[in-house]
Structure formats: C-alpha cells, structure tokens
Amino acid sequence: MSSRESILPTEADFADFRKQCLSSDNWANKYDKHGRQVWVEVHPGKKKNQVPKVHKIKCKMVIDDVPAATMYDVLHDSIFRKTWDSAMNESFDIAKLSNNADVGYYSWRCPPPIKNRDVVTLRSWQVKDDEYIIINFSVKHPKHPPNKLNVRAISLLTGYYIKPTGANSCVFIYLSQADPMGSLPKWVINKASQVLAPRVMSRVHSAGRSYSEWKQQNNPEYKPWLYPEQSKLPMMNPAELSIQKADELEQVDETFKVDAQECEDSS
Template sequence: MSGQTVTIPDDRAFASFKAECLCEEGWNMSYNKLGITVWSQSLEAGKSVHKIKCRMVCKDVSAETMYDVLHDIEYRRKWDTNVIETFDIGKLTVNADVGYYSWKCPKPLRNRDVITLRSWLPIGKDYIIMNYSVKHAKYPPKKEMVRAVSIMTGYMIQSQGPNNCTLTYMAQVDPRGSLPKWVVNKSSHYLAPRAMKKINKACLKYSEWKQRHNPGFKPWLYPEQTTLPSIPLSELSIQRAESLENIDESSLAEAQEREDSD
C-alpha cells in the first residue's frame, strides 16, 4: 500500500495479490523439495526490502481448515514457535482488523515486531489473507525490538479438492536492518520450508484441538461473534520505513543454537 492514507484493500488489491502469488516471472527458485517450493527476488541496490514466496501442496488438508488455522490467533500461540507475542487490537470492517505480532529472529539478530492492517476474502473456493504495516499511537516501537515494515504480506489458499489444497505465502518486508547474507540464505533454504511444514502439521491437529477450545467461535467466518472494539481508520497512519530505526547487523555471525525439533 503505497498511498498516503490508510485504506482497506478492495477487490482490485486482492486480485493484484493473487496475480503476484501466481506469477513466476522475476522470481528465482531457491528451494524445491517434497511439495514445497521457495522463490526469492534479488535485493535492489541500496534497498533492504526482502521478497520471498513459498508454495506448499497439502494432500491431506482442506482449504477451509487451512483458512481457519491461519486465522485462529489462540491456536497460533500453540503451534507457531517463532511467535513472541500476538494479539488483535481492533476491527475495522467485517473482513479487516488491526493486530500486533512479534517474532524471534535467528540469533544473534534482534527480534522484530509489526503492527498490521489485515484483511481477508474468500474468492469462490479459494481464500486470501493479506496485511500491510500501519502505525497506531498506542503501540509505538519497543526498545528491545526492531519495528519491521510489511509492505505486502499474506497467504493464498487454493482448494484442489475435498481434502487437498495449495498454500502460497508471499512476503514483501523491510526488516529495518542490513542483514547478513547467511540470514537471507537461511530464510529461503531452511526457515521458510520449515515454517510451511509447521503450518501443515498444525492443520492436521486443528480439528481435535478446536473441539476442546471454543469450537463454535470463528469470527473470521461469523463477524457477529467478534468481541474486538471498533477502531476508526483515522487512528491509523501508514508506517513509513524511513521513520523507524535502521540497524546494521550485516557483520553478525550465525550463532550455533539447538534447533527446535519439527
């Protein structure tokens, strides 16, 4: 979202995101194993924006289950081992809200967080969830975190049958820092594929988990269930990268740490 004011994505924005998810021109494939493919785009000279795209074929998960798992914030706290803190701030419309998410970065990098405007839309049997960074006066950058900027990030879920779907994740992010090359390589060759596998595993366990945790509560499907306060767009502004701290972590060496078991 490159405009001057915060807007809620319209049908054209969703169509544009879908087209970019499907497009392979200008993307370099960096990983392709066991139904998971990862592409990246080269950094522009002088720019720190990273673009990565992952696609996973799920032969044992329905598009509807995948959509629920990616929405369910309570369940995310259980399966997403990268999450430090995540919560919803408020709703804008029946299919748009604002939320906070912070995550662990590979050591010794500083951890990152974002405030994003998230919107979602079922399109036939397919689903899109996407977000971009905004500013909210009550949630300024934290001293211990680096506030990153999501230029456009999200998921596209395509139904391939009753219990079969394809998930595409695309992220265009400014991490607000000069990252070392090993981080970029690790993201595409290891971190992104592992994240996709974790989503797949989370989907397989979701039905059983949800039956024990407020099974009928799905405000992303039934907006009348939401308990979030309404917030006006006027409380939000576009998060500009240049207004945030930019740190140089390019010389940091990778820390040897025990990896989480999948």
C-alpha cells in the first residue's frame, strides 16, 4: 500500500474484502452453533514458516430480527457503543479523512495481569448494491503515539459485511486479522479469538435489537456516516498517516501463564 498515491482504501480493496467474506475457499470451520459460524483461514501448499502467525478469522451470523441498515448504524454509532461494549476503556474519533473515511482511537480492558490494549485505526465504509461494508487497519497518527498505559495492538485488516435477507433480517459477517502484540503466545491469541468471536457477535446482535429505541431518544437525525455534511470532526490530510507495522512498536514483556479464553479483544 505504501507505493499507492493515497493510504485510503480503493474500490479494489472493498471488492477484495467482500470476496474474502463470501468465499469458502481456504477457510476451515472451527465453530457452528446457534446460527453463528467461525472460520480460520488456511494456507494450502505453504510451508509452516510461511504461514502468518496470527490467524485471520471470519465469523458469520444469521440475524432474523434486525434490519441490515440498523446493524450498520450500530457499528458506526460511537455514542451508542458506550452503552453495550463492556470491554471498552476509551474510544473517540480523531479526524475526518474523506466523506467515507476517518481515523479513530480505541482502548479496551484485558483481565489482570495482562496489560490493556489500544489501537489507532483508519476506518472506511461503503454502501453499495444493497450491501454494507466497513473496513479498518492500523495507522500511525503523529498526535496519538503509543503510551505507557496500554500495549499498542495492530489491526492488519478488520471489517464487517452486512447484506439484507429481508425487511427485518440480514447476514452479518465479521472478518479480522489482528495482533494484540505484547508477548502473549500466538497460539493463545489464536485460540482466544476463536472462543471470543461468537460472544462478541452475540453482544453486537443484542445491541442491534435495542438500537432503534435508543436512537429515538438520542439525536435521532444525527448519522454522519450516512450524511457526511453532519460530521463535526476536523478534516485531516490522509498523507499525514502511515501504516502501523509491528516491528516499529516496542516489545512489551508479559511472561506469565494466561487462560486462552480470557484476553478479550473486541475491537
């Protein structure tokens, strides 16, 4: 991406993300219960040392009681997120990059003695052909460097694909390849992500059920992700941002045993 003129996602990036969400090739199913499925990407033909250490996971949920448009609003509404995301420590939008892109900060709690995590991401979105897509990846922002309170995590690629299946139903897909960094063993990270993903999906679904009623009481007309002219964020030149790479971050030592089901990443 560094050779491109802009750091902002292109039409091809959205098309590739959509393809990954809908493809069944090179994905191994790890969970299939209660209308929720979890897959892990596999790399046939590659040697073990060529396979990425951090899994790319994909979760699919069939929702039969919330419209696609509502689930899309839930993912965007940072004020509403404070009512349902119990793992969140702090979250705020930093700046607007274009009519369909911004940069933001998010930090979340991990159970002691694991240090809390945070991330700065460029988020971009697209509504096209009755499909909703949101993607994000980690960036370096000059005014929001890593701090001593958190371990700076990395989203290599994280996003959502939502498609209506009816007036009040939809398919909801979450895809992510993220590294919480620190010195947690990669097998712990990969195992935890498979266990936690269905829980996070359930939480988002529950939030979707209550969103419409909440929004009626909380600035119901304000949806800058749909109406860019409503945005109150300062504009920022995307050229001021760069991709955040793992080898540029300080290695934080967290040498201890940890339950693979406990470290929660809901970013």
